[in-house]
Amino acid sequence: MTTPLTLRRQMVDSQLRARGIANPRVLDAMLRVPRHEFVPEPYRAESYDDHPLPIGDNQTISQPYVVAVMLEALDVTLNDAVLEIGTGSGYVTALLAELAAQVFSVERHLALAGNARQVLAALGYTNVRVFSGDGTLGLSAVAPFNAILVSAAAPRVPPALLSQLREGGRMVIPIGSSDSQQLHFVRMCNGQPVISLREPVRFVPLISDRG
Numbered sequence: 001m002t003t004p005l006t007l008r009r010q011m012v013d014s015q016l017r018a019r020g021i022a023n024p025r026v027l028d029a030m031l032r033v034p035r036h037e038f039v040p041e042p043y044r045a046e047s048y049d050d051h052p053l054p055i056g057d058n059q060t061i062s063q064p065y066v067v068a069v070m071l072e073a074l075d076v077t078l079n080d081a082v083l084e085i086g087t088g089s090g091y092v093t094a095l096l097a098e099l100a101a102q103v104f105s106v107e108r109h110l111a112l113a114g115n116a117r118q119v120l121a122a123l124g125y126t127n128v129r130v131f132s133g134d135g136t137l138g139l140s141a142v143a144p145f146n147a148i149l150v151s152a153a154a155p156r157v158p159p160a161l162l163s164q165l166r167e168g169g170r171m172v173i174p175i176g177s178s179d180s181q182q183l184h185f186v187r188m189c190n191g192q193p194v195i196s197l198r199e200p201v202r203f204v205p206l207i208s209d210r211g
């Protein structure tokens with residue numbers, strides 16, 4: 001029988017290393033976190049395959065490679081406070097919890113937020129808090145953040161998120177329309193966001209309660 005760890009080793013080698021992901025902390029974290037625990041039962045056998053999977057409420061757990069690209073760009077350290085928008089299954093939250101000091105994650109679907117909280121607690125993550133609400137507003141009560149990861153696509157970078165990024169902080173966010181998006185990497189330099197464009201991607205939309 002192929003164990004989950006064997007499947008993760010194959011995922012890391014063939015989907016990540018082979019495509020240029022080199023950051024050892026990111027590769028280690030992706031080797032450790034049991035992705036299958038975040039995938040609903042009917043799709044569990046496909047947990048380590050090279051594509052996104054449904055997690056309910058028309059949402060998806062992102063493809064491993066896309067997650068790795070985002071994490072590598074963010075270059076999170078063990079001193080960092082990180083904000084994640086779009087908890088979804090909680091898989092990326094767990095990876096961030098391995099890489100950062102503190103993770104604050106916001107999910108607008110109550111059921112998904114509740115499920116992610118349960119899975120993360122069962123796996124023993126204590127440096128994570130999952131909030132239910134509109135992530136386009138960020139979390140002003142705990143801001144500023146060293147890094148912000150947005151797992152849903154927006155037409156532009158939400159201003160509240162920019163204002164909650166610390167000097168020298170990094171953000172990754174998919175920007176574009178519903179069917180064509182590009183990962184944007186933002187770094188806050190001397191109070192100004194410096195933006196560079198990365199991989200084309202496809203995420204579910206970031207839905208703002210304010211339209």
Ligand code: SAH
Pocket residue numbers: 055059060061062085086087088089090091092093106107108109112133134135136151152204205206207208209
């Ligand atoms: N990283 C997650 C991806 C989840 S898909 C994973 O791998 O499982 C994107 C998530 O963003 C969905 O769960 C969706 O409900 C959530 N979302 C969309 N708009 C949001 C908003 N304004 N605030 C918070 N979460 C939002």
